[in-house]
Amino acid sequence: MYIRKIEEDQDCGLYLAMKVLGGKWKCCILDAINKGITRPSEIARSVQEASTRVIEMQLAELLAYGVVDKYAEEDVFPKKSEYRLTGLGESLLPILSQIDQWGMQNAQLIKEKSTELQGAE
Amino acid sequence: MYIRKIEEDQDCGLYLAMKVLGGKWKCCILDAINKGITRPSEIARSVQEASTRVIEMQLAELLAYGVVDKYAEEDVFPKKSEYRLTGLGESLLPILSQIDQWGMQNAQLIKEKSTELQGAE
DNA sequence: ACAATAACCGATAAAAGATTCGGTATGGGA
DNA sequence: TCCCATACCGAATCTTTTATCGGTTATTGT
Numbered sequence: 001m002y003i004r005k006i007e008e009d010q011d012c013g014l015y016l017a018m019k020v021l022g023g024k025w026k027c028c029i030l031d032a033i034n035k036g037i038t039r040p041s042e043i044a045r046s047v048q049e050a051s052t053r054v055i056e057m058q059l060a061e062l063l064a065y066g067v068v069d070k071y072a073e074e075d076v077f078p079k080k081s082e083y084r085l086t087g088l089g090e091s092l093l094p095i096l097s098q099i100d101q102w103g104m105q106n107a108q109l110i111k112e113k114s115t116e117l118q119g120a121e
Numbered sequence: 122m123y124i125r126k127i128e129e130d131q132d133c134g135l136y137l138a139m140k141v142l143g144g145k146w147k148c149c150i151l152d153a154i155n156k157g158i159t160r161p162s163e164i165a166r167s168v169q170e171a172s173t174r175v176i177e178m179q180l181a182e183l184l185a186y187g188v189v190d191k192y193a194e195e196d197v198f199p200k201k202s203e204y205r206l207t208g209l210g211e212s213l214l215p216i217l218s219q220i221d222q223w224g225m226q227n228a229q230l231i232k233e234k235s236t237e238l239q240g241a242e
Numbered sequence: 243a244c245a246a247t248a249a250c251c252g253a254t255a256a257a258a259g260a261t262t263c264g265g266t267a268t269g270g271g272a
Numbered sequence: 273t274c275c276c277a278t279a280c281c282g283a284a285t286c287t288t289t290t291a292t293c294g295g296t297t298a299t300t301g302t
Contacts, residue, residue, distance in 0.1 A: 009170065012221070013220065013226075016225070016231045019231060020231060022143070027135035028136075088230075091223070092223065095216075095219050096135060099138045099139075103138035104134035104137070105134075106137070107134065110140060111137070113185050113187065
């Protein structure tokens with residue numbers, strides 16, 4: 001079992017929110033589910049850069065935080081699971097789309113500066 | 122010089138935005154600056170959990186991304202620097218406060234689930 | 243019998259991020 | 273002279289996150 005060593009800032013709403021949607025692929029997963037891509041294997045195919053293991057792990061986290069719900073049919077072939085947004089998850093959508101818009105609007109600048117920060121130094 | 126090894130998702134606005142404000146203390150720093158706490162030493166004191174080195178590094182990143190501007194007076198004692206939000210930085214404020222609100226509204230749940238995720242398993 | 247598909251998990255390796263420690267430079271005050 | 277404050281940087285180290293690999297279970301088709 002993994003035990004966190006560095007103290008967190010549990011009074012900062014931003015910090016708390018980032019715990020829920022801060023993972024590298026969470027936004028892509030939420031976006032996929034919102035678009036109707038609900039099965040793990042489908043999500044994995046739709047994101048492709050991310051391995052199925054990562055999708056599984058992040059889905060598990062989203063599930064734990066109550067942002068998505070899971071509907072599984074184990075006694076069917078092939079096994080079938082679907083993940084859907086909960087009310088809490090839906091309450092995140094407008095915020096996510098705002099951040100996404102900001103990112104897209106400033107994409108050019110961010111990409112440039114980002115390259116500078118790691119490129120020539 | 123450091124070279125990133127894992128490919129990024131440069132078409133996801135959310136992912137890009139997170140590059141700018143994803144650091145552990147960026148939100149606290151932006152909040153401080155917005156409140157008029159503009160000097161590095163003051164910011165460091167106002168955040169206290171974070172070391173001055175961290176503040177310096179994250180300020181440098183925010184500066185590189187054009188979210189803040191720097192006004193330095195080197196020929197003064199003691200040396201004086203001030204960081205202020207740029208237009209781009211200010212355009213982030215409403216978004217930040219929305220995320221913060223969401224986080225505060227769901228603070229109880231997030232804290233509980235967060236504890237479960239690392240605590241008993 | 244064997245390959246294929248779906249979902250999932252555990253252990254470990256690799257990468258990224260945060261922290262600590264020491265150092266630079268300037269000039270004021272005890 | 274020595275110590276303080278301010279701002280800043282480099283490098284080593286520690287922590288956290290992400291990726292990779294192999295394994296499990298169950299069922300269908302070849």
